[in-house]
Amino acid sequence: MASTPPFRRVLVANRGEIAVRICRGLRECGVESVVVYSDADRDAAHRFAGDIAVPIGGHAASESYLVVDRILTAARETGAEAIHPGYGFLSENAAFARAVDEAGLVFIGPKAESMERLGSKAEARAVAVAADVPVVPGFDGALPDDAAWQAKADEIGYPLMVKASAGGGGKGMRMVARSEDFLDALHAGRREALASFGDDRMLLERRVHPARHIEIQMMGDHHGDVVSFHERECSVQRRHQKVLEEAPSPVVDAALRTRMGEAAIRLAKSVGYRNAGTCEFLVDGAGEFYFLEVNTRLQVEHPVTECVTGVDLVHLQLQVAAGARLADLLDGVDLTPRGHAIEARIYAEDPANGYLPAAGRLTRVDEPTGPGIRVDSGVHGGAEVPVHYDPMLAKLIVWGPDRASACRRMVQALSDSAYLGIPTNVDFLKRVVEDSRFRDGDLRTDMLDMEPDLAKPPDEETPDEVLVAAVLAQALGGVHGAATGAASMPTNDGAALWQQLTGFRLFGGVR
Amino acid sequence: MTVRKEYSVGGEAVRVTCDPAGGDGYVVRVGDRVHEVEAHRTPTGALAFTIGGKTFLAAVAPIGSKGDTHVRIDGRTWRLKAHVGRRGGAAGGGGSGVLEAPMTGTVLAVHVKAGDTVEVGQTVAVVTAMKMEHKLAAGVAGTVAEVGAAPGDTVEQGHVVVRIEPAGEVA
Numbered sequence: 034m035a036s037t038p039p040f041r042r043v044l045v046a047n048r049g050e051i052a053v054r055i056c057r058g059l060r061e062c063g064v065e066s067v068v069v070y071s072d073a074d075r076d077a078a079h080r081f082a083g084d085i086a087v088p089i090g091g092h093a094a095s096e097s098y099l100v101v102d103r104i105l106t107a108a109r110e111t112g113a114e115a116i117h118p119g120y121g122f123l124s125e126n127a128a129f130a131r132a133v134d135e136a137g138l139v140f141i142g143p144k145a146e147s148m149e150r151l152g153s154k155a156e157a158r159a160v161a162v163a164a165d166v167p168v169v170p171g172f173d174g175a176l177p178d179d180a181a182w183q184a185k186a187d188e189i190g191y192p193l194m195v196k197a198s199a200g201g202g203g204k205g206m207r208m209v210a211r212s213e214d215f216l217d218a219l220h221a222g223r224r225e226a227l228a229s230f231g232d233d234r235m236l237l238e239r240r241v242h243p244a245r246h247i248e249i250q251m252m253g254d255h256h257g258d259v260v261s262f263h264e265r266e267c268s269v270q271r272r273h274q275k276v277l278e279e280a281p282s283p284v285v286d287a288a289l290r291t292r293m294g295e296a297a298i299r300l301a302k303s304v305g306y307r308n309a310g311t312c313e314f315l316v317d318g319a320g321e322f323y324f325l326e327v328n329t330r331l332q333v334e335h336p337v338t339e340c341v342t343g344v345d346l347v348h349l350q351l352q353v354a355a356g357a358r359l360a361d362l363l364d365g366v367d368l369t370p371r372g373h374a375i376e377a378r379i380y381a382e383d384p385a386n387g388y389l390p391a392a393g394r395l396t397r398v399d400e401p402t403g404p405g406i407r408v409d410s411g412v413h414g415g416a417e418v419p420v421h422y423d424p425m426l427a428k429l430i431v432w433g434p435d436r437a438s439a440c441r442r443m444v445q446a447l448s449d450s451a452y453l454g455i456p457t458n459v460d461f462l463k464r465v466v467e468d469s470r471f472r473d474g475d476l477r478t479d480m481l482d483m484e485p486d487l488a489k490p491p492d493e494e495t496p497d498e499v500l501v502a503a504v505l506a507q508a509l510g511g512v513h514g515a516a517t518g519a520a521s522m523p524t525n526d527g528a529a530l531w532q533q534l535t536g537f538r539l540f541g542g543v544r
Numbered sequence: 545m546t547v548r549k550e551y552s553v554g555g556e557a558v559r560v561t562c563d564p565a566g567g568d569g570y571v572v573r574v575g576d577r578v579h580e581v582e583a584h585r586t587p588t589g590a591l592a593f594t595i596g597g598k599t600f601l602a603a604v605a606p607i608g609s610k611g612d613t614h615v616r617i618d619g620r621t622w623r624l625k626a627h628v629g630r631r632g633g634a635a636g637g638g639g640s641g642v643l644e645a646p647m648t649g650t651v652l653a654v655h656v657k658a659g660d661t662v663e664v665g666q667t668v669a670v671v672t673a674m675k676m677e678h679k680l681a682a683g684v685a686g687t688v689a690e691v692g693a694a695p696g697d698t699v700e701q702g703h704v705v706v707r708i709e710p711a712g713e714v715a
Contacts, residue, residue: 389647390676391701397603397604399588420647453603453614453616454606459621497595499617500574502602502617503549504547508583
């Protein structure tokens, strides 16, 4: 790959682990980094990851990381030539991409027009159809009468979904298993849609079920070339939020990989796609794949692709944005997937309590190390996890020569991970990876719904060593384990302390 | 120097004490069970100890500031609740008159003021965090003794938002 720095200085318009990871990539490419941080992130890990840090004020995203003017001002004042948006926040905001362009800076991502076309579901579907990329069979339009709707439904095939065109939130949505049930479902859906949205237009869509979520990582350069970096499987989801991702997919063989990759490339080329993007598909039990959507940014789960292909996607993003040709950058690089990589997203949330998001102080953080282990982290021990942003703390990525060894490595790496002081999903992730369905690669998008018990820790008595450890931590003192606050300070007179604590609670709990 | 702790385990109070026994040795009592332990702090701040020849490596860290503790051992995290008196349960709710913020967040609404009479189950305040709203409902009927937050306030997990003096309370 080219060794000339693609830019002199780049601003990272993001926070958390992805901002840290991008800064690392910038340094590796010899590029200076500018980070921005909100008032809530004054002590956040990403603030200290760059060469220059610019405060942009505010707490909520809407008054900090989403304020275009503040980001552009920070770029102008620090002399950044380009902006990397990361994922989330402004990364898929076409108006932002355009504003960056108009400010004479380089947006490290696709053109605003591509984002607009692919950002609309209906438009993206039309683009896919035009590029001969398979879509879920369906119909979204007007028909004269019930007979015409019935004929259309029979043509699409069953089971199918009836959905409100104006829809969302499942309102008006019906699953129809048999032709004779169709009209009843259509009429009921219309009544519900009218009541919910004041609009009774309905659309039909074949139900792909059970389905796997498999996506193609792609990258386009500014010279019309698009390359596929093959698939990732992200079927382990909860409410459309990915939980575990891996590459390659246990069910994608070389032939399917080629077909899916070619489909993604056709679609991307048809809109002149530039920079990193992901084409998401649903795959059914027969190995048929259907276009879902395009994510016009670097994905959270990009590291698994990096692990099995050996490329650094952030490096490539920078080079491509500076005008380099993929053919030159990847000259002599074999992209055939090697081994197996799995990523686990570590969240501050409580799976046993409805996955309630958590915030607060991380009083201790231990991140695993060892062969084949990568941690993309946005936190450190003592860090305050703010309430204002997505509660993802870090990503744990493991690589092994095959899937079974990658699974074992993930279990061990999760065992070696400690994010203490607030609830996290670490033990939940371990239970999922140890579950026989995951271990066998028998994945489907609704697997976590089918196994709700995984959310709860096994009901076991607290072993004595747990209580022994807690009291020893007090007896031995020491910086890391020492508790804060009077209630847990080591003391010569524990009994008096407990009286004090009890009284303190009784009379109002003022702190 | 005896260290005494009391944790709520499975709804029961368990007293744990630790006495130094010379060098790295300690005698730890969990309820009425006695363990002779050798313990060290590792350079990274973890806790290494042996009980009956078996070595454990644990990470121990406080949760909030009220004595609750996380213990990570053998690849599993345990949450130990500091045992407190019968009233003012640490989790708030559950028949308690003390309503605490279930998570760090912003107070969206407070529907009562000091002196108000409330019924069991009545929503007295709403706390929001990460787009999720959590209603605080009175666990007991009684009189509002104290309101500890106003709409717009950012509160930490465990902050007492409303305290209710139960009706007909015996002291």
